[in-house]
Amino acid sequence: MKRDRWWLCIVPLYAFTLVFVLGPVLYMVAVSFARNTGGYGFQWSFTLDNFRKMRDPVYLQCFQQSLLLALSTTVLNVLIGYPFGYFMARRSPRGKRLLLFLIMIPFWTSSLIRLYGWLILLQARGVLNRFLMWLGMIDTPLKILYTYPAVLIGMVYGLFPFMVLAVYTSVEKMDWTLVEAARDLGASPLRAFLTVTLKLTLPGLMSGVILTFVPSMGLFFIADILGGNKIVLVGSLIQDQMTRGSNQPFAAALALILSVMTTLLLWLYRKVTGTSDLEGMF
Amino acid sequence: MKNRILSLLLCAAALVSLLAGCGSAGAGSANSAAGSAEASSAGNAAAGGSAGSGAAAETQKPGQLVLYTWEDMFPREVLEGFEQRTGTKIVYSNFDYDETMLEKLAAANGGDYDVIIADDYIIEQAVAEGLVGALDKSILTNFGNINPLYQGQFYDPEDLYTVPYGCGIPLIVYDPEQVDIEISGYSDLWDPTLRDAVAITANYRVINGITLLSMGKSMNEEDLDVIAQAGERLLELAPNIRLIQDDNTQNALLNGEAAAAFLYTSQVTQVMAENPELKVVYPREGLGFGIMAGFVPVNAPNAKAANEFLNYLLEPEVSKACFEYIGYVNTNKAADGIVDPALVAPADAPEGEFIMNVSEEANDAYNRNWTAFKAACGQ
Numbered sequence: 001m002k003r004d005r006w007w008l009c010i011v012p013l014y015a016f017t018l019v020f021v022l023g024p025v026l027y028m029v030a031v032s033f034a035r036n037t038g039g040y041g042f043q044w045s046f047t048l049d050n051f052r053k054m055r056d057p058v059y060l061q062c063f064q065q066s067l068l069l070a071l072s073t074t075v076l077n078v079l080i081g082y083p084f085g086y087f088m089a090r091r092s093p094r095g096k097r098l099l100l101f102l103i104m105i106p107f108w109t110s111s112l113i114r115l116y117g118w119l120i121l122l123q124a125r126g127v128l129n130r131f132l133m134w135l136g137m138i139d140t141p142l143k144i145l146y147t148y149p150a151v152l153i154g155m156v157y158g159l160f161p162f163m164v165l166a167v168y169t170s171v172e173k174m175d176w177t178l179v180e181a182a183r184d185l186g187a188s189p190l191r192a193f194l195t196v197t198l199k200l201t202l203p204g205l206m207s208g209v210i211l212t213f214v215p216s217m218g219l220f221f222i223a224d225i226l227g228g229n230k231i232v233l234v235g236s237l238i239q240d241q242m243t244r245g246s247n248q249p250f251a252a253a254l255a256l257i258l259s260v261m262t263t264l265l266l267w268l269y270r271k272v273t274g275t276s277d278l279e280g281m282f
Numbered sequence: 283m284k285n286r287i288l289s290l291l292l293c294a295a296a297l298v299s300l301l302a303g304c305g306s307a308g309a310g311s312a313n314s315a316a317g318s319a320e321a322s323s324a325g326n327a328a329a330g331g332s333a334g335s336g337a338a339a340e341t342q343k344p345g346q347l348v349l350y351t352w353e354d355m356f357p358r359e360v361l362e363g364f365e366q367r368t369g370t371k372i373v374y375s376n377f378d379y380d381e382t383m384l385e386k387l388a389a390a391n392g393g394d395y396d397v398i399i400a401d402d403y404i405i406e407q408a409v410a411e412g413l414v415g416a417l418d419k420s421i422l423t424n425f426g427n428i429n430p431l432y433q434g435q436f437y438d439p440e441d442l443y444t445v446p447y448g449c450g451i452p453l454i455v456y457d458p459e460q461v462d463i464e465i466s467g468y469s470d471l472w473d474p475t476l477r478d479a480v481a482i483t484a485n486y487r488v489i490n491g492i493t494l495l496s497m498g499k500s501m502n503e504e505d506l507d508v509i510a511q512a513g514e515r516l517l518e519l520a521p522n523i524r525l526i527q528d529d530n531t532q533n534a535l536l537n538g539e540a541a542a543a544f545l546y547t548s549q550v551t552q553v554m555a556e557n558p559e560l561k562v563v564y565p566r567e568g569l570g571f572g573i574m575a576g577f578v579p580v581n582a583p584n585a586k587a588a589n590e591f592l593n594y595l596l597e598p599e600v601s602k603a604c605f606e607y608i609g610y611v612n613t614n615k616a617a618d619g620i621v622d623p624a625l626v627a628p629a630d631a632p633e634g635e636f637i638m639n640v641s642e643e644a645n646d647a648y649n650r651n652w653t654a655f656k657a658a659c660g661q
Binding site: 145222 | 457458477481484485486487523524525526527537539541551642646649650653654656659660
């Protein structure tokens with residue numbers, strides 16, 4: 001009797017989730033089938049026009065662009081973040097704390113402010129260009145800002161900590177005696193790494209991949225700010241349709257397809273890598 | 283039993299703190315809004331700023347004027363000047379979007395607010411819905427000060443309802459040191475010498491519009507074939523575009539990212555103040571106009587004070603203070619001589635055209651052009 005009522009305490013949480021998470025999603029799905037009437041309005045009559053419209057190559061390429069950017073961001077983050085997390089976990093406790101601290105500090109500042117920092121660094125008369133010109137390496141400023149590489153830099157920078165922290169926790173709690181055993185049994189350092197360390201830290205890497213891939217499908221303000229609005233991601237398209245373009249049903253349809261696409265990719269990813277236990281997630 | 287009570291208490295405490303958090307956050311933001319625009323009645327302004335219905339309850343008091351517009355549209359001394367002269371207290375309530383304003387005004391059945399300042403196209407809708415009251419010209423003795431260039435427009439052809447409060451005219455600004463050609467119109471932005479050197483604002487209708495103007499067409503073209511042609515022409519502009527951005531676009535001219543830029547009026551004013559060496563161009567193909575105007579809702583609780591306020595705004599000194607503060611083109615002829623010359627449109631300026639609502643098909647086509655153009659810029 002006493003235990004039975006405990007669930008009452010969780011009711012507010014469930015209610016909150018239902019009302020503020022599931023509710024908007026259902027609303028979005030419903031709106032995506034509604035008819036646009038111009039202005040900010042729409043009409044509740046069933047239509048598939050919003051989805052048909054997406055077949056236009058102009059809109060399809062936004063999906064392609066989003067996917068490519070998310071993939072390259074994730075791959076770059078794996079290449080930089082894994083070694084970083086790995087070596088971070090092998091420092092002394094003091095060193096670990098320091099590195100962890102350094103990774104966390106930027107989080108105390110709004111990501112938008114940090115992006116403006118990149119603007120100052122990369123712009124034509126910015127820090128980087130002045131420095132390179134002072135060194136005599138270039139005569140005219142490099143045009144980095146408002147290009148694809150600038151967007152990529154911003155994306156990798158913004159999501160880097162998620163990858164590092166995921167890998168770090170995984171390497172940190174690994175049983176090193178297993179690596180020693182492998183080495184004792186005659187495995188080369190590389191082989192020991194590939195067969196033991198990598199295998200054991202794979203769940204961490206996997207959650208790192210998900211933690212970077214999923215947000216990068218949706219993050220569009222980085223591309224807008226550092227790319228000068230020239231890299232059109234699905235996110236910015238949705239924003240355009242929601243505000244100025246004033247076509248809410250189309251925006252809802254785009255958002256729905258984006259969510260479905262991301263979910264499918266995640267499912268595929270788990271299927272292919274055969275991981276069911278993602279560290280710290282699910 | 284004890285445990286259960288304790289846990290319920292904890293839940294309740296958590297809920298309360300959550301709600302308290304909401305409350306204090308709301309008050310905080312409203313206070314900052316009030317601080318920037320109006321100081322004398324922060325409490326009232328906060329109520330108005332955070333919830334229109336909250337303001338409604340307080341508007342019935344005599345001696346009050348509820349002013350409803352965007353945040354930060356008036357210098358403090360202008361509002362205080364009116365309060366001191368008339369003893370009427372101004373309650374500054376603000377909205378983010380014109381559409382929000384129209385919604386609230388409709389919900390209040392044309393009441394609650396005394397003076398509203400908003401954009402041209404939404405005023406047209408408000409008039410059509412019967413939410414706007416006629417001005418009292420017997421109070422508005424300064425009505426003749428208005429520059430006729432900004433009168434008789436589509437939203438108020440007979441000048442019965444509105445007093446213009448500034449005009450926005452997007453213009454081209456360029457750095458003659460970095461540009462080899464002389465820019466005199468939109469078409470010059472297509473010049474190959476401007477490769478990767480042009481910054482533009484991010485309104486899809488405006489950018490489609492200037493492309494149409496450069497083709498000798500109207501900004502409000504409805505013909506889908508012509509819009510498609512404009513789309514093709516926009517793609518040819520793509521190699522010249524350095525960035526597309528609505529906020530602080532003018533900075534691109536100052537930090538060396540762009541040599542030429544297509545800017546909103548307030549941005550033009552700001553960039554010219556920073557670097558007077560830059561050149562401003564009133565494009566020869568025609569101008570895009572956007573007028574903000576004040577009107578009195580049909581059931582305004584204090585219509586007399588509202589007309590007095592609009593009349594006050596038309597005094598040359600007051601106009602000067604206002605326009606120099608908001609940085610929009612001066613619409614008060616009587617202030618032309620004293621206001622910052624950068625805010626006065628030249629006498630030989632080409633005709634202006636307004637962006638108006640178009641059919642849904644045309645709007646879709648404009649949207650499509652815009653997405654294709656942006657993507658082409660990134661290639």
